[in-house]
Amino acid sequence: MFSVSEEDHLKAIFKIAEKEKKAVSTNSIAAYMNTAPASVTDMLKKLADKDLIQYQKYKGVTLSPSGSKVAIQLIRKHRLWEVFLVEKLKFSWEEVHEIAEQLEHIQSDDLVLRLEKYLEFPKFDPHGDPIPNMDGKFTLRSQWSVAELLPGHTGIILGVREHDKSFLLYLNDMKIKLGTSIKVLQKTTYDQSLRILIDGRFENLITKNVAHQLLVKKV
Amino acid sequence: MFSVSEEDHLKAIFKIAEKEKKAVSTNSIAAYMNTAPASVTDMLKKLADKDLIQYQKYKGVTLSPSGSKVAIQLIRKHRLWEVFLVEKLKFSWEEVHEIAEQLEHIQSDDLVLRLEKYLEFPKFDPHGDPIPNMDGKFTLRSQWSVAELLPGHTGIILGVREHDKSFLLYLNDMKIKLGTSIKVLQKTTYDQSLRILIDGRFENLITKNVAHQLLVKKV
DNA sequence: AAAAATATTTAGGTTAGTCTAAATTTAATT
DNA sequence: AATTAAATTTAGACTAACCTAAATATTTTT
Structure with missing residues (x-):
C-alpha cells in the first residue's frame, strides 16, 4: 500500500507530534530520520498529495486521519x-x-x-x-516518573521514557526492569539526584534525568 | 548486506538451477521473477561484479559459493x-x-x-x-512420488512438489496433508490416473500429474 | 523595524531498479 | 550452410528516494 519510506515518515511525524503539540517541522523530521531536510520536503509533498498529511509550505505538517491510522498501525x-x-x-x-x-x-x-x-x-x-x-x-493508565515520587514512597516500574540502548543496559546493570519496585530514600536538594532502593535489595544513586525516564505506578 | 532485489535474483537462480542442471538462462530468471529479461541482465552484471555469480554474456549463470550461501540462507x-x-x-x-x-x-x-x-x-x-x-x-531422506507407487502399496505424505495455492487448496479438499496415508488402489493404463484411498477412509481419483506432485515415504 | 540567523524550499544531480525498443548473438530449421 | 527464430544484451528512459548547494521565507535579535 505505502512504501517503507512513506510509512517511516508518517511514523516520525506521529512520534514528534506526540511530544510537541504544534505542527511538526521539516527539520525535526529530518533530524529524527537522519536525512536531509530537502529530502523531507520532497516526501511531504508526496504525502500531502495522498492526503496523508496536512501540509502548507513553511508551516509544518499534521497527520490527516488516514495518515494517523497508518502511523498507529505501524506502532x-x-x-x-x-x-x-x-x-x-x-x-x-x-x-x-x-x-x-x-x-x-x-x-x-x-x-x-x-x-x-x-x-x-x-x-x-x-x-x-x-x-x-x-x-x-x-x-491509558496513570503513571508517574520516579522524579515525581516523594521520599519514602515506592513505585513499581511500568515503563521507560528513554529507549536508548545504553540507557537500557544501564538499567540492566542496576537490576531495574518492568515490575521492579523503586523506593525513593532521599532527594538531594542541590541537583535533585535521588538515592533509591531497588527491589528492597540494592541501593543506588540516580540523576534527576534518569528518574524522569523511569515510569512507575504508585503503591 | 545485499538488497532485496539482489537476494531475490540469487534465490531465483538457485531454484531454477535445482531443477535444470545446466547454467541458468536470463529468460528463465525473468520468467520466474515476472520481470523483463533486460532487467535481469542489468542485475546479473551487478551480481557478477560482486562475485555472487559466474556470468558470461549469452552463456547463462551459475551461483558462486558466496552467492549460493546467500540463496540458501534465504531459503x-x-x-x-x-x-x-x-x-x-x-x-x-x-x-x-x-x-x-x-x-x-x-x-x-x-x-x-x-x-x-x-x-x-x-x-x-x-x-x-x-x-x-x-x-x-x-x-536428505528417501522419498517417492505417489506416481511411483505400485497398486496395492501405501505411502505417507512427506511433502509436495507443487506449491501453487490452488493445488494446496485442492489437497485440502481431498483431506490430504503431511502425514496422510495414501494407498494406491488402481492405475489406469490409458492415462495413468490413479484411484487412491486417503487415510483408509476416502477414495478418490487423481491424475498422473497430481500423483507426481505428491511425495511419500513407503510403508 | 532592519539585520542577522535559522528554517525551508527549489533546482539540479545521483543511484538502484525497473521498463521498452532496437541491436546483436545464439540456436533451430530448412 | 544459409535463413529464420529465439534469446540476450545494449541503449535510452522513467520513478522513488535520496543528496548538495543556492534561493527564499520565517523567526529572532539587536
Whole structure:
C-alpha cells in the first residue's frame, strides 16, 4: 500500500507530534530520520498529495486521519513484534528495536491479528509502551516518573521514557526492569539526584534525568 | 548486506538451477521473477561484479559459493518462518508463502538462530521441504512420488512438489496433508490416473500429474 | 523595524531498479 | 550452410528516494 519510506515518515511525524503539540517541522523530521531536510520536503509533498498529511509550505505538517491510522498501525505492529521477540524468542529489551523496525513493515493484516492473538492480546510492549488495538486505541493508565515520587514512597516500574540502548543496559546493570519496585530514600536538594532502593535489595544513586525516564505506578 | 532485489535474483537462480542442471538462462530468471529479461541482465552484471555469480554474456549463470550461501540462507529463513506461521500462528499451508517472502528478507542472524531454537530445530517446512541448517546443509531422506507407487502399496505424505495455492487448496479438499496415508488402489493404463484411498477412509481419483506432485515415504 | 540567523524550499544531480525498443548473438530449421 | 527464430544484451528512459548547494521565507535579535 505505502512504501517503507512513506510509512517511516508518517511514523516520525506521529512520534514528534506526540511530544510537541504544534505542527511538526521539516527539520525535526529530518533530524529524527537522519536525512536531509530537502529530502523531507520532497516526501511531504508526496504525502500531502495522498492526503496523508496536512501540509502548507513553511508551516509544518499534521497527520490527516488516514495518515494517523497508518502511523498507529505501524506502532502497533512494532510493539507486537517486540513482545514476540522478548517473550517468545528471549531477546533482551535493548536488542529488539532494530529488528522490530524491519518487522513492522511486513504487510499482512491477518498476520498482525494472529500474532496479537498468539501473544494473548498484550496491552504493553517490553518497554512499557501501550500497544494500540486494531482500531488504533491506546490503553491509558496513570503513571508517574520516579522524579515525581516523594521520599519514602515506592513505585513499581511500568515503563521507560528513554529507549536508548545504553540507557537500557544501564538499567540492566542496576537490576531495574518492568515490575521492579523503586523506593525513593532521599532527594538531594542541590541537583535533585535521588538515592533509591531497588527491589528492597540494592541501593543506588540516580540523576534527576534518569528518574524522569523511569515510569512507575504508585503503591 | 545485499538488497532485496539482489537476494531475490540469487534465490531465483538457485531454484531454477535445482531443477535444470545446466547454467541458468536470463529468460528463465525473468520468467520466474515476472520481470523483463533486460532487467535481469542489468542485475546479473551487478551480481557478477560482486562475485555472487559466474556470468558470461549469452552463456547463462551459475551461483558462486558466496552467492549460493546467500540463496540458501534465504531459503532457510523462508522455511523457518513458514514453520512459525503454520505451527504457532495457525496459518494454513497455502497462506504462508507470500508472508514468508517478506519475512525472509529481515536481516538479523541472531533472529534466525533464536527462531530456529524456538521452533525446536525443525528439519522440514509445512510443505515438506527441507530446511537447511546454519551451514547450508539440507537433510536428505528417501522419498517417492505417489506416481511411483505400485497398486496395492501405501505411502505417507512427506511433502509436495507443487506449491501453487490452488493445488494446496485442492489437497485440502481431498483431506490430504503431511502425514496422510495414501494407498494406491488402481492405475489406469490409458492415462495413468490413479484411484487412491486417503487415510483408509476416502477414495478418490487423481491424475498422473497430481500423483507426481505428491511425495511419500513407503510403508 | 532592519539585520542577522535559522528554517525551508527549489533546482539540479545521483543511484538502484525497473521498463521498452532496437541491436546483436545464439540456436533451430530448412 | 544459409535463413529464420529465439534469446540476450545494449541503449535510452522513467520513478522513488535520496543528496548538495543556492534561493527564499520565517523567526529572532539587536
